[in-house]
Amino acid sequence: MSFGVDVRGLQVPDDVRGTLTGDDVAARLARKDATLWGPDAESEAAVRLGWLDLPSSSRSLVAQLAELRAQLQDEGLDRIVLCGMGGSSLAPEVICRTAGVPLVVLDTTDPGQVAAAMTDLDRTVVVVSSKSGGTVETDSQRRAFQAAFAEAGLDEKETGRRFVVVTDPGSPLSETAADMGARAVFLADPTVGGRYSALSAFGLVPSALAGADVGALLDEAEELAEHLAEPGNPAFELGAVLGAAAVQGRDKLALADAPAGSGTAIEGFGDWAEQLIAESTGKEGRGILPVVLESPTAPGAVAADTVLAVVGAGSPDAEPSLGVTGPLGAQFLGWEYATAVAGRVLGINPFDQPNVTESKENTNAILDSGLPDEPPLATIGAIELRGSGGVLDGVDLSSHDGVALGLDALLAAVPEHGYLAVMAYLDRLADASAGNLRSALAARSGRAVTFGWGPRFLHSTGQYHKGGPQQGAYLQITAEIGTDLPVPDRPFTFGGLQAAQAAGDRKALADRGRPLLHLHLTDRAAGIGQLLAALA
Template sequence: MVTAAGVSVTTRGDAVEETEAVLERLVSDGVPGALTSKSAQLWGPDALSEASRRLGWLDLAETSRNLLEPLQQLAAEYKAEGLDHIVLAGMGGSSLAPEVITRTAGAELTILDTTDPHQIGRAVADRIERTVVVVASKSGGTIETDCHRRAYEQAFREAGITGDALKHRFVVVTDPGSPLEASARQAGYHVVLADPDVGGRYSALTAFGLVPSALAGVDVAALLDDAAALAPSLRQPYDNPGLALGAALGSAAVGGRDKLLIADNGSGIVGFGDWAEQLIAESTGKEGKGILPVVVESVAAPGFAPAPDVRGVVLGEFDTAALRVKGPLGAQFLLWEYATAVAGRVIGINPFDQPDVQEAKDLANEMLRSEDGRPPVIVAGEPDLVDGAVEVHAGGAVKADNLADALDELIALVPDRGYLAVMAYLDRTGSDAPAAELRALITERSAGVRRQGAAPVTFGWGPRFLHSTGQFHKGGPQNGVFLQLTGEVEKDLPVPGKPFTFGTLQLAQAFGDLRALRSRGRPAVRLHLRDRATGVQQLLDALR
């Protein structure tokens, strides 16, 4: 066990020997001192340019403190005015950390990291007279976030909130010099600039994590205090939890255990696995290498068991886990960022770029292009099979004549040491939410279908996973099998000022991702739910 500042990393069993060997090499190479000194040379010459401007996260426990007093004042101002419904429009690194922070603290924050018209429609109709919208985009050009902003601007105007009152309802978080900064200042919105030397997935303790959380009522100073308490140990060659965790993750991956099953068991932190999933998958999944995080429901979940290509990690207490991590949330953010950077060096990749994320975005944008302002038309094509409320668009991957057999055929395609990814372009907070149960059911079903036993199964809500595991799907080991879910839109929502609707945008994103996956020769099946509630239930029944 390695312990410092209330954080502990414990390895046991076969993880001990493989970790120790890598740990010794990292110490002899001087990695702890070089990393905390921000040496961009740690990841090789090809990573030098990117890494040299992406290491600001190491100092955030101190540099983010200048945000605390202004945020406290702004939060008090909104509270005094009765503006107590905070909405965050952001994707990936701009939404995942605030979600963990506020859920762990028990604070309410409405998060929009979707293009589903049903979910967005409910959000913009909810307490609009008491709403403040945080628009968060590092690049300033995130299409989802821009569309959310447009929808809220219209909703405010329709509610009679105009002029200075409307300007007061928006807080924009972005990097200096981004297009969003320019447009937000022109519009008169409150602007908070983030640290440009921190990448999106390392931004938990920047303005992206702190602004929406503070406005929602969280004591964000405590997060920085916990991170600051851990920071000195990260400079040390020994008794360094971050180095130990990085060595454990990296050594497991190079030793063939490149699936990291993440389970919580009483950590007190809510939803941390989803944040860690993005950090690890997007940082390491490239050049045919990487660590695939598989977030499971609990230590008793199907699939949380020893396997040749799996390493399990438990957040909290679990004596038999090969890898166990404990500590307060602010310190955990810094711990895992440090460990991921170290694991990148061990694996031999640049942990700060995301070279394959843009492809699906470009394909989606291509489908959204229109001439003369006419709405774009997306042609879905004829299904290979219709079973009840579910259409099966197989792309040649399966040949079954009913849904249950089609699912079994797809599961059987998962190769030895491969994985299956479920990608749901649906409404994650409404009637489609039970779709998340598919992960456990498919894992359990795969134990009987595959000769090799249960397959690692990930579950992602689209398009949010495109900013997370989407990089791994395309840049990581090409052994994935993909199940995409789309659904009929009952009530679409126009995007103000654009020639397309949210429903069209959602479908374009799904199709763009599907094309990117199939272009790599990976089996990818799309199931379209003609009726969402009925279709989800039919899927669950077929797997049971």
């Protein structure tokens, strides 16, 4: 078996292991026993375990997708843009990065990033991917691309054939796809939740059209699937270790790809695993917080409340740590299975997401009523400062060091076993240097620090922020928009939607009394530079 787990410095207590073994959890999960997580979770679990069948049930897609890709190539359509959020975009991004094939992933409402994706339209096909069919970001992106194709001179029929749709049966998007004459519509298995959908049509369709070998992914997963009923299989061990470590106080999971040349080459796996773990376990005041690292030695890899997991190679020298070996297809299935086992240990339902809709509802209310009036407490250089939860109480914002003092106050508000979440509503391509804030803040604070691009993280760690342990402090970064972009046939722009999403999430955190520092950049490049300088 190519999938394996190398555990260093961690033990599963006898009582936890005895319960898991005595309850025959490995075999019951493999045969899709929905009673594993208790009576309150049974109805949800009964319709959310289809992911266990995907290594075999997705086989029929391989030939279909190869034929569709060949058609597109013959027509000179070789640029694939994926419009999707969360489970609809994260797996294809990892698959294509690992395979070294180009895929434009559009999982944002930032108007600059959306506009940058609408280039080279003469060779572009757009995959619109949404399980519910009503995701506001994805619907807005689809509308923008339809308008762009029309402006480029394509008629209605030609425009429709530039779209491939992935959704659940009966969703509003399936009806839209028929109305617009989409070239192809792939209806996914409705018994597979979004974050468990890597090996379904959501993961495979855009990846195959971009040129990745999805048949090989299924082969890799199937090799592991044959062993999942066995007691003590490596995916079971991974889940037992993660769950037990969290119960014992190591509830932060630092995730890093193996360094180049040291194991299986997998790129960006943590971004996918982050949603799977955070959204599956972060609820009822419990959970495992994934912290995606730049490397296995980055700040935050080692701490008293943290387990380091290196994906694609054996365990590093650090303790406690995990080395999770195996190719990408096996990693997808193995981590899904492990997360379900960890959910059993934690005593939560790993298939619901009870707090995800809160920020969405806040966003819709703000789109209807307008942005709240929140004058800045101070403007220093290219940064406006605002705060809630008492984070700026007593801070001298008249000082030229006001930004550094505000950041210090926020770091001081992180509880002893808490975390800091950086939430950047920016262009993750043009403003990529903002990502350096994570390691700088982790090095300065010694605390767990996560980094998420908004609104992407709302479909990922957003559930953990609201439903997990209330030990977080939050740094939200927004920015002025250069050129806004309309959303066709909607009463808002992309910039307006982005601002409403940020404000809606601020409200959700403020309602919980969490410390939040909101920094608005009046000049993006200058503001990011000013922030990094304040942390130097």
